[in-house]
Amino acid sequence: xxxxxxxxxxxxxxxPVPEEGRFRSMASxxxxxxxxxxVVGFQYRVANLLYMIGMIAExxxxxxxxxxxxxxxxxxxxxxxxxxxxxxxxxxTLVRQFNIVFTPYGxxxxxxxxxxxxxxxxxxxxxxxxxxxxxxxKFVVIVLWLPIAAVLTLIFHPTLNPTVLQxxxxxxxxxxxxxxxxxxxxxLGMVTFWTTRVAALFELYFVMELLLSGRLVPxxxxxxxxxxxxxxxxxxxxxxxxxxxxxxxxxxxELLGGLAMQxxxxxxxAGLVWIMWRRAVRRYTAVNN
Amino acid sequence: MNAAGPRAVRAKRVEPIxxxxxxxxxxRLGVMNEMQYRVNFFIQLLQSLLALGTGLAVLALVFSHTxxxxxxxxxxxxxxxxxxxxxxxxxxxxxxPNMTRLIEDVRQGTLDYALTKPEDSQLMVSVRxxxxxxxxxxxxxxxxLGVAIARIQAGVGVWDALGFAVALxxxxxxxxxxxxxxxxxxxxxxxxDQIVELFxxxxxxxxxxxxxxxLWLRTALTFLVPIAFAVTVPAEGVxxxxxxxxxxxxxxxxxxxxxxTRWFWQFGLRRYSGASA
Amino acid sequence: xxxxxxxxxxxxxxxxxxxxxxxxxxxxIRALFRRKTRPVRAVDGISFDISPGEVVGFLGPNxxxxxxxxxxxxxxxxxxxxxxxxxxxxxxxxxxxxxxxxTLVMGNRNQLQWDIPAVDSFELNRAIYRIPRRDFEEIRDxxxxxxxxxxxxxxxxxxxxLGERMKMEIVGALLHRPQVLFLDEPTIGLDVTMxxxxxxxxxxxxxxxxxxxxxxxxxxxxxxxxxxxxxVIHHGRILFDGALAALSSQFxxxxxxxxxxxxxxxxxxxxxxxxxxxGETFTIRVAKADASGVTARLLAEHQVIDLTIEDPPIEDVIxxxxxxxxxxxxGEPIGEPTA
Numbered sequence: 001x002x003x004x005x006x007x008x009x010x011x012x013x014x015x016p017v018p019e020e021g022r023f024r025s026m027a028s029x030x031x032x033x034x035x036x037x038x039v040v041g042f043q044y045r046v047a048n049l050l051y052m053i054g055m056i057a058e059x060x061x062x063x064x065x066x067x068x069x070x071x072x073x074x075x076x077x078x079x080x081x082x083x084x085x086x087x088x089x090x091x092x093t094l095v096r097q098f099n100i101v102f103t104p105y106g107x108x109x110x111x112x113x114x115x116x117x118x119x120x121x122x123x124x125x126x127x128x129x130x131x132x133x134x135x136x137x138k139f140v141v142i143v144l145w146l147p148i149a150a151v152l153t154l155i156f157h158p159t160l161n162p163t164v165l166q167x168x169x170x171x172x173x174x175x176x177x178x179x180x181x182x183x184x185x186x187x188l189g190m191v192t193f194w195t196t197r198v199a200a201l202f203e204l205y206f207v208m209e210l211l212l213s214g215r216l217v218p219x220x221x222x223x224x225x226x227x228x229x230x231x232x233x234x235x236x237x238x239x240x241x242x243x244x245x246x247x248x249x250x251x252x253x254e255l256l257g258g259l260a261m262q263x264x265x266x267x268x269x270a271g272l273v274w275i276m277w278r279r280a281v282r283r284y285t286a287v288n289n
Numbered sequence: 290m291n292a293a294g295p296r297a298v299r300a301k302r303v304e305p306i307x308x309x310x311x312x313x314x315x316x317r318l319g320v321m322n323e324m325q326y327r328v329n330f331f332i333q334l335l336q337s338l339l340a341l342g343t344g345l346a347v348l349a350l351v352f353s354h355t356x357x358x359x360x361x362x363x364x365x366x367x368x369x370x371x372x373x374x375x376x377x378x379x380x381x382x383x384x385x386p387n388m389t390r391l392i393e394d395v396r397q398g399t400l401d402y403a404l405t406k407p408e409d410s411q412l413m414v415s416v417r418x419x420x421x422x423x424x425x426x427x428x429x430x431x432x433x434l435g436v437a438i439a440r441i442q443a444g445v446g447v448w449d450a451l452g453f454a455v456a457l458x459x460x461x462x463x464x465x466x467x468x469x470x471x472x473x474x475x476x477x478x479x480x481x482d483q484i485v486e487l488f489x490x491x492x493x494x495x496x497x498x499x500x501x502x503x504l505w506l507r508t509a510l511t512f513l514v515p516i517a518f519a520v521t522v523p524a525e526g527v528x529x530x531x532x533x534x535x536x537x538x539x540x541x542x543x544x545x546x547x548x549x550t551r552w553f554w555q556f557g558l559r560r561y562s563g564a565s566a
Numbered sequence: 567x568x569x570x571x572x573x574x575x576x577x578x579x580x581x582x583x584x585x586x587x588x589x590x591x592x593x594x595i596r597a598l599f600r601r602k603t604r605p606v607r608a609v610d611g612i613s614f615d616i617s618p619g620e621v622v623g624f625l626g627p628n629x630x631x632x633x634x635x636x637x638x639x640x641x642x643x644x645x646x647x648x649x650x651x652x653x654x655x656x657x658x659x660x661x662x663x664x665x666x667x668x669t670l671v672m673g674n675r676n677q678l679q680w681d682i683p684a685v686d687s688f689e690l691n692r693a694i695y696r697i698p699r700r701d702f703e704e705i706r707d708x709x710x711x712x713x714x715x716x717x718x719x720x721x722x723x724x725x726x727x728l729g730e731r732m733k734m735e736i737v738g739a740l741l742h743r744p745q746v747l748f749l750d751e752p753t754i755g756l757d758v759t760m761x762x763x764x765x766x767x768x769x770x771x772x773x774x775x776x777x778x779x780x781x782x783x784x785x786x787x788x789x790x791x792x793x794x795x796x797x798v799i800h801h802g803r804i805l806f807d808g809a810l811a812a813l814s815s816q817f818x819x820x821x822x823x824x825x826x827x828x829x830x831x832x833x834x835x836x837x838x839x840x841x842x843x844x845g846e847t848f849t850i851r852v853a854k855a856d857a858s859g860v861t862a863r864l865l866a867e868h869q870v871i872d873l874t875i876e877d878p879p880i881e882d883v884i885x886x887x888x889x890x891x892x893x894x895x896x897g898e899p900i901g902e903p904t905a
Contacts, residue, residue, distance in 0.1 A: 051483060058493060
């Protein structure tokens with residue numbers, strides 16, 4: 001344990017408390033937030049479970065429609081058989097949960113309710129709080145997801161035979177997706193510091209994401225120009241890539257390349273957040289009253 | 290609360306003309322009230338157009354891979370989408386606001402205000418609220434439906450149009466009953482926050498004609514949540530698929546459901562008054 | 567800047583730009599194209615220095631500029647003009663070293679997590695402020711004992727009463743042993759017993775650790791109990807900065823005479839302004855210079871059972887100060903913008 005003893009910059013009646021090392025404290029903070037978030041998540045397990053069940057309507061509809069098309073086309077469409085569609089959309093339900101981060105609409109509430117002031121008084125960047133707190137909730141989600149996945153598997157008979165590498169990459173990729181989306185939606189939410197007329201921007205973003213991420217349909221079913229476009233945008237790496245890592249039998253090169261792309265998008269997002277956050281705080285401290 | 294007890298609350302005769310006038314009054318009030326929130330209109334319009342765009346993209350995508358879907362042609366599926374949007378708009382304008390308000394009333398204990406008015410209580414809680422800006426979906430849906438009808442080769446005859454209108458009405462009634470029964474459940478299970486989201490999720494299934502779905506799902510969407518009657522059956526009317534049998538069944542089911550709903554409402558009221566006394 | 571100042575404020579100004587809303591359809595249409603705004607001076611040139619270990623009270627009505635000043639001192643707002651230094655740092659730069667040495671406690675604002683026991687929120691603060699475990703436990707146990715909340719540590723915060731929650735907020739705010747405490751209405755909404763406990767805690771804490779305390783409050787009792795020095799602020803300007811005792815002598819040039827007479831029907835309006843009458847006891851306000859003269863006449867002309875001469879209560883003096891300011895105002899609109 002490295003305790004740095006700092007001398008006070010100004011006069012004081014007694015020596016200030018020594019400080020713990022930065023990494024150690026950050027790790028402590030994350031662990032504490034994980035723990036409390038998991039505890040609260042299980043406290044509200046019934047509400048969480050109902051919430052998750054409500055979300056399966058969307059993929060089930062997609063699944064059924066595309067399976068029907070596949071059968072009418074002689075067994076497969078776009079390289080997917082009904083069993084493979086089932087696999088895609090069942091894994092979809094977990095990835096969808098991992099995509100849920102702090103909503104950009106929530107920033108208006110945060111600013112108005114004064115919660116932001118409390119966070120600005122702490123010597124830690126508020127994004128750590130969001131990342132750690134919501135990540136803890138994801139652990140609860142995994143546990144609650146298992147029975148849902150079991151039921152869906154019994155009904156829809158997915159075909160799924162992943163290798164160990166694919167499972168490992170999937171396990172990493174869902175967290176990569178989570179981080180990319182955290183950064184992007186933080187950026188989106190920060191627009192609220194400059195204007196409250198944000199609904200149009202947010203809605204446009206979400207529609208683009210819906211179409212270009214692999215959430216609506218596997219990207220291989222989209223026309224070619226859409227697939228090319230999707231490679232240059234972050235959306236694919238938050239949704240389609242994690243799912244395909246597990247179900248689409250990708251070669252090792254593509255799997256690891258995909259992780260690299262996720263890392264790239266996380267870096268880009270984090271960089272932009274770092275730049276914009278200063279401006280946002282500057283703006284907030286100028287006009288907040 | 291009424292000292293004479295729940296009986297006095299229940300036994301008001303409902304005259305159809307009175308009911309219609311009351312509904313019209315609330316409609317006008319609601320519209321005037323909502324006029325203030327102009328910005329809602331633009332946001333709603335944007336959302337509707339985006340939803341429309343997405344829907345069209347999906348249709349295009351589906352038909353890039355296949356010619357027909359279980360016998361439905363692209364234009365016919367466009368008609369289904371139109372009915373889906375239209376019905377969705379109707380639900381979100383008239384039914385959902387009243388139901389969510391009713392749930393809130395039960396939760397806060399403010400239902401008494403509605404019950405002590407000299408009008409039929411079920412009518413009151415069903416028509417007092419309106420979200421006019423969701424009506425954008427009604428317009429957009431009607432427009433899509435119009436385009437689809439224009440493009441359908443076989444054309445739409447008078448009987449088809451009539452069948453469509455009747456089916457739409459019956460479907461609407463059934464959705465209302467479904468929502469009402471669910472909401473009355475709030476008298477017993479106060480926490481019903483997720484209901485709107487759950488319904489919206491399931492309603493998405495109406496985007497496609499239920500004949501596309503496997504049997505078990507089709508059954509659920511017919512008898513559990515009457516989406517089939519709300520969207521598919523009217524769409525069948527427009528696309529000349531409707532047979533008299535289905536329409537008759539719809540009529541019978543709607544009447545039965547309405548009776549059940551009414552009885553359930555009285556039952557729930559007795560329970561509610563008993564609880565608050 | 568005085569070398570011993572913990573807080574140094576010089577010529578501080580904060581001006582907000584507030585949209586002007588007019589009534590009527592035409593104005594609403596115009597507003598779509600061009601928004602009219604007007605400047606509002608929430609803080610209009612204030613200066614003061616606070617030495618280490620002082621407990622200073624900030625008094626003023628709503629909209630006076632107290633909260634705005636506090637926010638500027640803690641870095642939540644940056645000034646339009648003027649110089650602010652706290653512990654040698656410029657607050658608006660929000661340096662981590664600065665944030666670790668101050669704390670801001672706002673009454674009726676929750677910074678603890680709702681669903682979990684307070685002790686877990688404290689763990690979080692420990693990690694955020696990078697307090698080594700042993701120091702942390704020592705500090706926490708000390709404050710918990712002073713506030714007598716040992717039994718409440720493991721209850722979820724939502725199950726605590728308002729007063730208990732406020733105590734927990736204070737514990738959480740002091741875990742990092744800040745050298746400067748900003749307390750914004752800390753006793754608001756609490757019952758009298760709880761207010762007294764928190765006041766006594768603040769006093770004890772200040773004596774034990776020498777922390778500097780800047781306290782804003784509506785309640786005179788808070789200020790009377792804790793602060794030797796008060797800064798009275800109104801319309802963004804400082805009206806008085808000095809010892810509490812000096813406040814009345816500077817602003818109130820009158821005294822209050824309480825006299826109990828044998829004859830309850832007497833009319834004493836000739837002696838001065840009769841403020842109250844309870845049965846046979848009258849309260850009269852007289853100019854300071856006339857006090858002894860009036861007393862002599864009363865004793866001579868009536869059967870006096872009891873007589874007291876007092877300085878006016880602080881609350882009345884403060885009210886007078888504000889009333890004076892209100893009529894003195896020039897044309898410029900000043901004060902904090904209200905939502």
